[in-house]
Amino acid sequence: MANRAAKDALFDGFAEVAKALANGRRAELIDVLAQGERHVDDLATEIGQSVANTSFHLRALASVGLVHTRRDGTRIYYRLASDRVAALWAGLRSVAETHLEVLDDLAHAYLGDRSGLEQISRDELARRIDAGDVLVIDVRPTAEYTAGHIAGARSIPIDGLARRLRTLPTDVEIVAYCRGPYCVYADDAVRLLRRRGRQARRLTDGFPEWRTERRPIEHGVPA
Amino acid sequence: MANRAAKDALFDGFAEVAKALANGRRAELIDVLAQGERHVDDLATEIGQSVANTSFHLRALASVGLVHTRRDGTRIYYRLASDRVAALWAGLRSVAETHLEVLDDLAHAYLGDRSGLEQISRDELARRIDAGDVLVIDVRPTAEYTAGHIAGARSIPIDGLARRLRTLPTDVEIVAYCRGPYCVYADDAVRLLRRRGRQARRLTDGFPEWRTERRPIEHGVPA
């Protein structure tokens, strides 16, 4: 090998990027940021860590260019650097799902039993939206809805779903969606709705996948 | 958060896969294995490490399911678990290329000046192969050619190119390819050929990308 040191350094560079994803808390951050930008305090609560530690992890992500920041008043908002990062995160999940044996157990421990949980694909949901015979609810936290949501979806964060049940029409099927296939919010929503006798399914994956396919989205605060 | 411990464990699971890629030597192993299966001794030479250390890294990759093994005689061959792993590796490179600032410098230090190096896309190469007015040479080590190569390509490992120059026709353009965009073999081949007055270009990327697109490939030892 003519130039071993330079080759090693180059591949160490690629490894730096992998290293940024090689921590569960940073992976959670990426997963949340794939929904849209958020500020540090918020992210700390989201991943259940101290603000200092969250800031530290965000710096680790920023130092290899995976996230960018902007300031708004006293707050600093972080966002993914590009769709490529979201795609890399999706690829990582896909590989883990396919090849990492323990992942099934881990997923089952977190998600619980999904056998009675009916799902709907992005394609079918798009058709149903066009037909107009479906109510799409976004059960993620409000901040994520504001940062971007499926066009026409209504924001009903999972915490407020039970209370707001009576405001939902009874004559159409309800489709709930959240962050992605490993997010429990939509699961919880569908289970709750079905217990109350509603016709409900969850979108198989979540908002980032919808956006990545360039399907119609909207931004802005809930009505 | 209802179930913080289970969620953390799940994301630690995803992070395990990233951790497997989070080392320069393991990244080199993935890059080589994306060409096709290889045995441990061979891989150790390829990445410039001891056999023991290489075996250790391969175990790290195997423990998260990224690589599989098979035995043939006294040798054990490692291969990527699936195309998804190759795709993840490609995604990682793409993100690093786009977002990691130092990568340009690292790449330049290893690859040298590419300004005078003419490239050809996969699409165009496919058309030229159909037209039959091009000679495609595979300048990777023989083991990689044997494990799989572009249909119709001739195996001329870079070490033997100068010696075998006279066996190449002078009336067609030559296209050299190797492992991918960060591989120097094809660069060296094109530079050598052009110094000798031949018309030569390199394929922009390499064999794995060609295979991923399901373009025609062949297996087997050089003629």
Added chain:
DNA sequence: CGCCTCCTCAAGAGAACACTTGAACAGTCG
């Protein structure tokens, strides 16, 4: 201008990682 909020930095403890060396193991082939 000074206080306040939000975020980052620095130091430190405990755990995990990378690579080396030398020994042990597992098949295979004569």
Added chain:
DNA sequence: CGACTGTTCAAGTGTTCTCTTGAGGAGGCG
């Protein structure tokens, strides 16, 4: 069956990583 080859394992050392605590900015708002 015994020797050999190719591979893995185990122990050890120096380095890097994670998270905590408490102090130190940066910028806005009263």
